[in-house]
Amino acid sequence: MNGSALPRLALTAGEPAGVGPELLVRLAATSLAANFVAITDRSLLERAAARCGTTITLIDDDGADTATRAAGSLRVRHIPLAAPEVPGTPDPSNAQHVLATLSEAARGCAEGRYAAVVTAPLQKSSINEAGIPFSGHTEFFAAQSHADVVMMLASPELRVALATTHLPLHAVSAAIDAFSLERTLRIVHAELRAKFGFSEPRIAVLGLNPHAGENGHIGHEEIDTIIPVLEKLRGQGMQLLGPLPADTAFVPAQRKRYDAVLAMYHDQALPVLKSEAFDRTVNLTLGLPFIRTSVDHGTALDLAGSGKADPSSLIAAANLALDLVARSRKVIQP
Ligand SMILES: NC(=O)C1=CN([C@@H]2O[C@H](COP(=O)(O)OP(=O)(O)OC[C@H]3O[C@@H](n4cnc5c(N)ncnc54)[C@H](O)[C@@H]3O)[C@@H](O)[C@H]2O)C=CC1
Numbered sequence: 001m002n003g004s005a006l007p008r009l010a011l012t013a014g015e016p017a018g019v020g021p022e023l024l025v026r027l028a029a030t031s032l033a034a035n036f037v038a039i040t041d042r043s044l045l046e047r048a049a050a051r052c053g054t055t056i057t058l059i060d061d062d063g064a065d066t067a068t069r070a071a072g073s074l075r076v077r078h079i080p081l082a083a084p085e086v087p088g089t090p091d092p093s094n095a096q097h098v099l100a101t102l103s104e105a106a107r108g109c110a111e112g113r114y115a116a117v118v119t120a121p122l123q124k125s126s127i128n129e130a131g132i133p134f135s136g137h138t139e140f141f142a143a144q145s146h147a148d149v150v151m152m153l154a155s156p157e158l159r160v161a162l163a164t165t166h167l168p169l170h171a172v173s174a175a176i177d178a179f180s181l182e183r184t185l186r187i188v189h190a191e192l193r194a195k196f197g198f199s200e201p202r203i204a205v206l207g208l209n210p211h212a213g214e215n216g217h218i219g220h221e222e223i224d225t226i227i228p229v230l231e232k233l234r235g236q237g238m239q240l241l242g243p244l245p246a247d248t249a250f251v252p253a254q255r256k257r258y259d260a261v262l263a264m265y266h267d268q269a270l271p272v273l274k275s276e277a278f279d280r281t282v283n284l285t286l287g288l289p290f291i292r293t294s295v296d297h298g299t300a301l302d303l304a305g306s307g308k309a310d311p312s313s314l315i316a317a318a319n320l321a322l323d324l325v326a327r328s329r330k331v332i333q334p
């Protein structure tokens with residue numbers, strides 16, 4: 001790629017019956033300086049544009065670089081749907097199509113055909129109903145890349161990483177062992193440096209139990225697992241706070257003390273981010289060999305087909321991907 005070429009960002013549309021295809025059209029309508037390549041069904045995008053009342057120029061992707069992109073134009077790597085979408089009603093027969101778009105995105109990033117991938121939301125249950133074990137993009141890309149990864153959601157004001165992702169609550173405690181917690185903290189620490197520019201990142205680690213276990217009176221995971229890992233890594237120079245009680249970790253006085261939070265499970269901290277910055281929060285996967293960002297929301301089946309879904313989180317995800325691509329290119333320049 002020459003220096004004036006726009007970064008080629010792969011976009012996946014996610015669930016065909018959700019808001020993803022419409023959000024891709026809205027993203028393409030911006031003047032963001034990226035060579036967007038939508039990996040999806042071409043006719044799905046045409047119908048999504050009609051639902052949004054927008055005109056879009058679709059160009060079959062030939063893999064070429066370009067120095068400019070007109071607002072409203074979008075390259076397409078066509079992967080056909082198995083069945084036409086019915087907005088609001090996911091069809092499990094399209095599950096293989098959705099997974100094929102993710103595979104192409106990961107493969108294309110690995111081969112250098114895309115600089116990053118930005119994903120729109122998919123319906124996990126529809127993939128499961130097709131008989132395919134699947135719990136999320138995060139786990140799928142990790143498996144495809146043979147990488148240890150960490151899910152992070154980030155707004156301009158708050159970054160939250162998760163020690164566990166899509167697990168039933170009853171399985172969370174057993175999933176947090178010393179080995180996995182140390183590995184997670186090392187990934188978060190390294191990626192806060194590499195992706196966010198914190199030379200000495202300060203990470204607040206939440207307890208698992210109410211009041212971070214209240215000295216062992218409300219649970220033992222803090223004493224048995226979390227505190228020993230924090231002590232070990234502090235001994236190696238990491239700046240780690242906690243374990244903090246999750247209910248008070250996000251009050252203003254505490255927020256001045258850290259650059260990111262490590263929560264023990266999905267719903268322990270994501271409601272904080274989603275309630276204060278639903279339109280500005282981006283989901284990203286730390287630890288992958290390529291850059292992957294995503295929306296913070298789901299398929300919004302209640303809005304699908306209306307053309308009214310807010311594209312802000314997808315636009316924020318594309319902007320973050322572009323920032324990370326620029327940062328990675330600076331690092332590898334001689
Ligand atoms: N990255 C991904 O692929 C994600 C996928 N999901 C999937 O989405 C499905 C539905 O999840 P829900 O919990 O219902 O959350 P949701 O985010 O789809 O919807 C929650 C509420 O937020 C609204 N909303 C969501 N996105 C919006 C947007 N762009 N503009 C305006 N309003 C918006 C919806 O209309 C609804 O009222 C789940 O079954 C899950 O599989 C959920 C989160 C992330």
Ligand SMILES: NCC(=O)COP(=O)(O)O
Pocket residue numbers: 135136137138139270283294296
């Ligand atoms: N709440 C975030 C979420 O469920 C997204 O998961 P993933 O599909 O990005 O792994």
